[in-house]
Amino acid sequence: MRIIKRKTYRALVGPVWGENPISIQMLGICSALAVTVQLKTAIVMSISMTFVVAFSSLIVSMMRNWVPRNIRILVELAVIATLVILADEFLRAFYYDISKQLSVFVGLIITNCIVMGRAEAFALSNPPHLAFIDGIGNGAGYGSVLLAVAFIRELFGSGKLFGVKIIPESFYASGYEDMGFMLLAPAAFIIIGLLVWLQRYLTGD
Amino acid sequence: MGDLSNIFLNSVFVGNILLAYFLGMCSFVAVSKNIDTAIGLGFAVIFVLTITTPVNWLIYHFLLAPGALSWAGFPDMDLSYLKLVMFIVVIATMVQVIEMMIDRFSAALYSSLGVFLPLIAVNCAILGTSLFMVERNHTFLESTVFGFGSGVGWMLAIVLMAAIRMKLRYADVPKGLEGYGITMIVTGLMAMAFMLFSGITL
Numbered sequence: 001m002r003i004i005k006r007k008t009y010r011a012l013v014g015p016v017w018g019e020n021p022i023s024i025q026m027l028g029i030c031s032a033l034a035v036t037v038q039l040k041t042a043i044v045m046s047i048s049m050t051f052v053v054a055f056s057s058l059i060v061s062m063m064r065n066w067v068p069r070n071i072r073i074l075v076e077l078a079v080i081a082t083l084v085i086l087a088d089e090f091l092r093a094f095y096y097d098i099s100k101q102l103s104v105f106v107g108l109i110i111t112n113c114i115v116m117g118r119a120e121a122f123a124l125s126n127p128p129h130l131a132f133i134d135g136i137g138n139g140a141g142y143g144s145v146l147l148a149v150a151f152i153r154e155l156f157g158s159g160k161l162f163g164v165k166i167i168p169e170s171f172y173a174s175g176y177e178d179m180g181f182m183l184l185a186p187a188a189f190i191i192i193g194l195l196v197w198l199q200r201y202l203t204g205d
Numbered sequence: 206m207g208d209l210s211n212i213f214l215n216s217v218f219v220g221n222i223l224l225a226y227f228l229g230m231c232s233f234v235a236v237s238k239n240i241d242t243a244i245g246l247g248f249a250v251i252f253v254l255t256i257t258t259p260v261n262w263l264i265y266h267f268l269l270a271p272g273a274l275s276w277a278g279f280p281d282m283d284l285s286y287l288k289l290v291m292f293i294v295v296i297a298t299m300v301q302v303i304e305m306m307i308d309r310f311s312a313a314l315y316s317s318l319g320v321f322l323p324l325i326a327v328n329c330a331i332l333g334t335s336l337f338m339v340e341r342n343h344t345f346l347e348s349t350v351f352g353f354g355s356g357v358g359w360m361l362a363i364v365l366m367a368a369i370r371m372k373l374r375y376a377d378v379p380k381g382l383e384g385y386g387i388t389m390i391v392t393g394l395m396a397m398a399f400m401l402f403s404g405i406t407l
Contacts, residue, residue: 029230077297081290089286104336107289111329113231184400185225189393193386200381 011122011130015137016144020199021114028114028142033188035105035146039162042150043143044098048087048106050139053115054132056080061123061131076119077110084110114138149191157182209350212343216354218402222330223362224395226337229330233363234388243367245314246325247360249303251353253325254334257299258352261292261335262345292335300325330359365395 021027028049035045059079067075088106091099099106109115118138123131154160156179159167167176181187222228229250236246268274269291271283303325308315325331334355338348369391378387 027231029227029234033227033230074294074297077293078290081293085286085289088289104333104340107336108228108329108333110289110293111332185227186393186396186400188227189389189396193382193389193393196386196389197379197382200386 007130008133011126011134012137012140015134015141020141020145021117021138027117028112029192033149033185033192035102036150036153036188037157037183038101038154039147039150041098041101042146044091044095045102045105046139046143046146048091049109049112049114049142050136051087052080052083052109053118053139053142054135055083056115057118057123057131057135058128060119061126061128064124072124076116080115080119081110114142145192145195148195149188152191153182153187157187209347212347212350213354213357214402216351217358217361218399221358221362221396221399222334222355223359224392224399226333228333229328229359232325232328233359233366233392234385237363237366237370237388240364240367240371243363244360247356247363249307249325250328250330250359251356253296253299253303253331254352254356254359255349256352257292257296257331258334258338258355259345259349260295260299262338262343262348264291264295265339266345288336288339289332292332296331296335330355362395362399366392369395 015021035041056076056079060076063075063079084107087109088099091102091106118131118135122134126134151161154162155166159165159178167178179187216222219225223230223233232246237243265285265288267276269284269288271285272280274280274282274284334352338351341351343351366388370388373387373391382390
């Protein structure tokens with residue numbers, strides 16, 4: 001019982017910090033950068049991602065003993081694609097504005113290396129409940145980096161958080177200006193680089 | 206002609222699939238350590254993109270788009286929600302074919318690309334290009350040029366990056382920033398340089 005608990009715990013917490021998919025394993029960076037101009041899109045993206053990775057791991061893990069090895073990639077892709085379509089259609093139906101802003105990036109969860117990587121590396125060799133927890137952990141790890149980047153970019157780029165002005169008017173009056181650079185693509189790369197540096201420094205690695 | 210060359214220039218430089226839209230980062234970071242593998246993977250991506258984008262265009266416009274099935278007698282059919290699945294299946298199949306071809310004709314390339322070939326199937330750049338092609342309403346010819354241009358842009362970025370990283374080996378990078386961290390920052394600087402191309406038209 002104890003071992004199972006420890007394994008479950010590791011599967012959940014490991015990916016959030018020590019084995020973070022984005023900042024340590026360098027997976028799934030593609031979508032991480034494009035949706036981080038605002039916190040709102042980052043949160044929606046993280047939730048969609050967690051949903052997809054958790055359930056795809058669960059399903060792949062449940063099927064792992066029946067799927068022949070040489071067609072496993074196609075099967076995994078089919079599972080992932082179905083889940084992503086669900087998420088995409090859901091967003092389009094209920095949160096149309098955000099879905100428009102996220103543009104193709106929800107669809108691109110299909111090709112996010114995290115989902116595929118977890119299916120290949122973890123779900124294929126672990127029982128369903130562990131795979132599910134591992135998926136949630138990875139979604140959370142992905143989300144935490146996304147939120148951190150989006151926080152910095154939205155705060156310094158447009159002076160807002162969740163679309164609400166945070167930087168007081170008096171700052172602007174005394175000469176403060178929003179950094180337009182933060183909203184452009186290069187800033188995202190540089191912030192991720194610096195975050196990785198910070199994390200490695202903190203973990204003493 | 207002007208339109209096509211503009212689409213090409215735009216997809217290579219200003220709207221570089223990697224530096225402006227962040228697509229294909231995973232393999233970019235993983236493979237850019239060595240210039241030869243970077244060139245090999247770059248060509249593979251150009252090849253896959255040039256084939257899959259027009260094929261996906263055909264599939265989208267004759268099977269999936271709203272009203273596309275009117276030639277078969279179903280003018281009200283809208284299967285566009287299936288595009289994600291269709292695109293990814295086409296891409297996965299193409300990648301499998303290319304993998305077999307490389308395995309047959311160039312063992313050296315096959316061994317050096319190793320695990321990354323199957324990863325092209327999940328390279329966001331490939332699917333992303335197809336999705337952008339739908340979103341931007343390209344024609345068939347335009348989508349071919351767009352696919353090719355995106356591939357060239359991606360290859361340009363990864364080869365440049367590999368060259369920079371080879372030089373970086375001799376640089377005195379702060380501990381902790383080595384490897385991944387500095388790669389991202391250098392990519393950011395490169396993206397900045399590529400932004401200067403905006404506004405260029407032929």
